[in-house]
Amino acid sequence: MRIEDFDLALSPLPGAAPVWHGDVDAAAWRQVCQQVHDKGGRLVALWGSDRRELRRGFVVHAALVIRSGLVWLTLSADHEAYPGIDDIFPVASRMQRALGDLLGIYPHNPQDARPWLRHSAWPADQYPLRKDFDGSTVHPATAQDYPFVTVEGDGVHEIAVGPVHAGTIEPGHFRFSVIGEKILRLEPRLGYTHKGVEKLFEAMTLESGARLAGRISGDSTVAYAWAYAMAAESAVDRTPPERALWLRALLLERERLANHLGDLGALGNDAGLAFGLAQFSCLKEDLLRSNAALFGHRYLMDSIVPGGVISDLDESGGARLMAELDVLDQAVSRLHNIYDDHAGLQDRFIGAGRVAPELAVGLGLCGLAGRASAQAWDLRAQFPAVPYDRLDVQMATHRNGDVAARVTVRFDEVNEAIRLCRLILKGLPSGAIFTALPKAPDNAIGVGWVEGWRGEVFVALETGADNRIRRLHPHDPSWQNWPLIEHAVMGNIVPDFPLINKSFNLSYSGHDL
Amino acid sequence: MHKIIRQILRSGIKTETPPESNDALRCTAQRLQDEILRRFGGALAIRHVDAGSCNGCELEIHALSNPYYNLEGLGIHFVASPRHADMLLVTGPVSRHMETALQRTYAAMPEPKLVVAIGDCGCTGGVFGESYASCGRVSNVIPVDIAVPGCPPSPSALMQGILTGISNAQGLAK
Numbered sequence A: 001m002r003i004e005d006f007d008l009a010l011s012p013l014p015g016a017a018p019v020w021h022g023d024v025d026a027a028a029w030r031q032v033c034q035q036v037h038d039k040g041g042r043l044v045a046l047w048g049s050d051r052r053e054l055r056r057g058f059v060v061h062a063a064l065v066i067r068s069g070l071v072w073l074t075l076s077a078d079h080e081a082y083p084g085i086d087d088i089f090p091v092a093s094r095m096q097r098a099l100g101d102l103l104g105i106y107p108h109n110p111q112d113a114r115p116w117l118r119h120s121a122w123p124a125d126q127y128p129l130r131k132d133f134d135g136s137t138v139h140p141a142t143a144q145d146y147p148f149v150t151v152e153g154d155g156v157h158e159i160a161v162g163p164v165h166a167g168t169i170e171p172g173h174f175r176f177s178v179i180g181e182k183i184l185r186l187e188p189r190l191g192y193t194h195k196g197v198e199k200l201f202e203a204m205t206l207e208s209g210a211r212l213a214g215r216i217s218g219d220s221t222v223a224y225a226w227a228y229a230m231a232a233e234s235a236v237d238r239t240p241p242e243r244a245l246w247l248r249a250l251l252l253e254r255e256r257l258a259n260h261l262g263d264l265g266a267l268g269n270d271a272g273l274a275f276g277l278a279q280f281s282c283l284k285e286d287l288l289r290s291n292a293a294l295f296g297h298r299y300l301m302d303s304i305v306p307g308g309v310i311s312d313l314d315e316s317g318g319a320r321l322m323a324e325l326d327v328l329d330q331a332v333s334r335l336h337n338i339y340d341d342h343a344g345l346q347d348r349f350i351g352a353g354r355v356a357p358e359l360a361v362g363l364g365l366c367g368l369a370g371r372a373s374a375q376a377w378d379l380r381a382q383f384p385a386v387p388y389d390r391l392d393v394q395m396a397t398h399r400n401g402d403v404a405a406r407v408t409v410r411f412d413e414v415n416e417a418i419r420l421c422r423l424i425l426k427g428l429p430s431g432a433i434f435t436a437l438p439k440a441p442d443n444a445i446g447v448g449w450v451e452g453w454r455g456e457v458f459v460a461l462e463t464g465a466d467n468r469i470r471r472l473h474p475h476d477p478s479w480q481n482w483p484l485i486e487h488a489v490m491g492n493i494v495p496d497f498p499l500i501n502k503s504f505n506l507s508y509s510g511h512d513l
Numbered sequence B: 001m002h003k004i005i006r007q008i009l010r011s012g013i014k015t016e017t018p019p020e021s022n023d024a025l026r027c028t029a030q031r032l033q034d035e036i037l038r039r040f041g042g043a044l045a046i047r048h049v050d051a052g053s054c055n056g057c058e059l060e061i062h063a064l065s066n067p068y069y070n071l072e073g074l075g076i077h078f079v080a081s082p083r084h085a086d087m088l089l090v091t092g093p094v095s096r097h098m099e100t101a102l103q104r105t106y107a108a109m110p111e112p113k114l115v116v117a118i119g120d121c122g123c124t125g126g127v128f129g130e131s132y133a134s135c136g137r138v139s140n141v142i143p144v145d146i147a148v149p150g151c152p153p154s155p156s157a158l159m160q161g162i163l164t165g166i167s168n169a170q171g172l173a174k
């Protein structure tokens, strides 16, 4: 489906991502969503904003992806209500619930009307993202009884886990309904790490917001910082110098490498091969140390700012990275070989936590987990921004959708990231690494859209007066993928949950905001 | 199997010398008696709680277990329950939604309940500060003995914080 196929007035946004924006009425809103769905497109994000000071009331937005790019629709939510789209895109359900919690606008006929991000921190009749809500006010904790869906039957019992988990991971609650060891149903409850990120952005300028953007989800700091910068650059219609864009891609691929290496080790460990963790964690540590030495931060936080990047790479730095890539390449291929040959490991990986392609497409699985279930979407390959348009990114896909497939996709993506880093180091254009951005026009909009290691990170920006942010919505691919974990674990045994969960490795912080 | 052994030999021993303890990280006057310190006997059990972090600090806590830092080699290990823990590592600003869970975890620990607040967020609230959704620094919610700043603090800084927690006021690691 192409942009011309819509019977709508859509205008292209400036910037690195192919994005069109349009205001729609209620009928067109649902019709476009349905069309996109029927033609194999996806919902990327659903969010809302308070535009009462602009006399626009409340509005709800949807970002949809089709083969020619991203369509951003905006609909007025008259009387604080709008037509829901969770019947078209099931993945919209939790986004609609979060929108209700944060902005107090609700879909007609929701499939699920329970709160999602609101637990006890603010009362049900107050909405943090409304402009008249004072973000610094502390509300007395409200009592909250969350109605989990219960499974009944002979021999069924519940296991409640979290929010504090046994390992060093982020907090969330999981309610398992089991028979013996077998999982019948899993219902997660998230929102524990809600820190008021979106409200904080509203007090910031385009410059100061960059630091916060890099802390939405620490393991994806590069992806978020780039998406944020891309949104700001789109709002002011400026392109950073080419060298900065190439360096950003180098940082993004290094972030991908660090996370995949860490997870490949952890997956080996969760399946009983501690050797894998020891080996991969050394490779990851080596990479982080070079990040610190060459870019000033182990995880590359604050390296990307609107307008460019903050640190350049000199020739010796480039040569060092090139030499390290050779060592990494060899080590990964030896370890890949060992993983493939290890009968015990493969026995735990194969068939565990399977998401069949039909289910993946129906529920909108995306990112690396999506690619492991035959969902061939990768922004770097399909909508390549500079420098990816010069690198011919090879997308890694698989059809099996099990832990083994997600492991294979990660190995393939490690190899591809190594190849891309080499190409970037060879092709790095000369020139400046930063250009100061002009002040943003009032009421401008911008979009950032970046393929992070976990999947697509999306940032929608609306500017206010004086270079300030009126509204910023960051969207993590974990929104799409959390519901799929619930399906992936069905019929598996409880002790396999950590392995299955790790194979997705979704974000809590990026989701809870 | 021979491939695994070959790879282990090829990798060699990566473990580095741990840092010294640092009195500057102390928040409260040392509460521990030498006697209690001796009881740890080189086997400290740590429980980590993410009270609302961005997950950056967790990455560095994970790194502590890699062969370079090899925290386990010092007799320090992570446990799955606060009931088994001598020390609590708390990351993040404490989100209001994690406030109760953190208090309960702290209450479940046996004395002497050492608490190390990790990262700029744990020390001051960091970029998230205090708001309708965030209680800010860890010490706003439970008593804190050691605070390790950084965003995120490096693994060596974390190790130093942990070792300071179990050393006596003269800085002698047990």
Ligand code: SF4
Pocket (backbone or CB within 6 Å): A215, A218, B052, B053, B054, B055, B056, B057, B091, B092, B093, B118, B119, B120, B121, B122, B126, B127, B150, B151, B152, B153
């Ligand atoms: S200190 Fe930094 S890395 Fe740690 S949780 Fe806070 S923002 Fe994230």
